[in-house]
Amino acid sequence: MPEHPEVRKLDARSLRGLAHPLRMELLNALRRHGPATASQLAERLGESSGATSYHLRQLAAHGFVEDDPERGKGRERWWKAAHHGLSFDDELLTDSDPAVRGAADMYLHEVATGQTRDLSTWLGDRGSWPEEWNRVWDMSSATLRLTPEQTRELIGKMHELINGYRELAAEGNDAGTARIRVHTHAFPIATD
Template identity: 80%
Template sequence: MTEPRDPQVRQLDARSLRGLAHPLRMQLLDALRFGGPATASQLAEKLGESSGATSYHLRQLAAHGFVEDDPERGKGRERWWKAAHRGLSFDDSLLTDADPAVRGAADMYLHEVATTQTQDLSTWLGNRSSWPDEWNRAWDMSSYTLRLTPELTRELAQKMHALIETYRDRAADADDADTAQVRLHTHTFPLTPDGERPQ
């Protein structure tokens, strides 16, 4: 029996991946997911792009179902956009798809995600002095090196994800002054001795 999929998490397939795998589109989607609804002009200012570029790429994201109109705000001349899903799910089979364009899009998508995660951490390190002491005592940047089989590695990643999910709804009201959006990155991958590739 398979577990039901979370309707708030979009499962990427070959077609939707090709519609998303563009640096600006990924930035726009993240801006809407984590910053809330916005107009193309607001997003252009935030990302340092032209409103023409953000408008075009927002329409492309909408065509692939990643963003949608925000009816609560779209009453004036400007069109307001919001993210259509809370998260995305990437299927590793996209990396071995028969179509080289899909494989290229999958590789580009993963590298953009990795770049964004590195930027997130660097931004925190650069700005942490402006946060209250409580937050400076709560953050974490750790690494562990374990010797595991692929099966144990997969089990560990699944358990970490399950634990994180138990915290999703535990926070106080979003308007509570003590809360903030907290970003968690999990990276689990094999290392080889002295940078050698396995034969």
């Protein structure tokens, strides 16, 4: 993914701090729904507040979440995501440390699982959305024959297009909008 000031690049140390299913869920919940307390996140995710509190502190130690000083009173601690997104360096998959390679593999599988869950949730809930939203969703696939360089170019163009809409959304007003999840996948497949 192209460099963006609000996107954090994962390195070996930070990846080990993030590569846990509950930590990834907590970070995603804060990104999607905004600041929350450990108790609120526990209720949302069906976890104990002790577990969410512990994992939020671990995420904070690695710089993924931070206190939200504008919220909370007394001992109530509110958390917010420190970045809008993450970028993954493929070099992590070939790191000399097997723990880093394992964390990288686990991270990627959790991302894929989360994206599948997003799509399944939409399919299950789409009947509750107004008709105009039921006419503008997409689930498509294509099989292309490309070189690695052409694939890299395609991915770059897709990200450039998405980022253009991100900038458009930042400038516009919220009337008539909804948050839209966009997943892109590009990977080689075996042929017989």
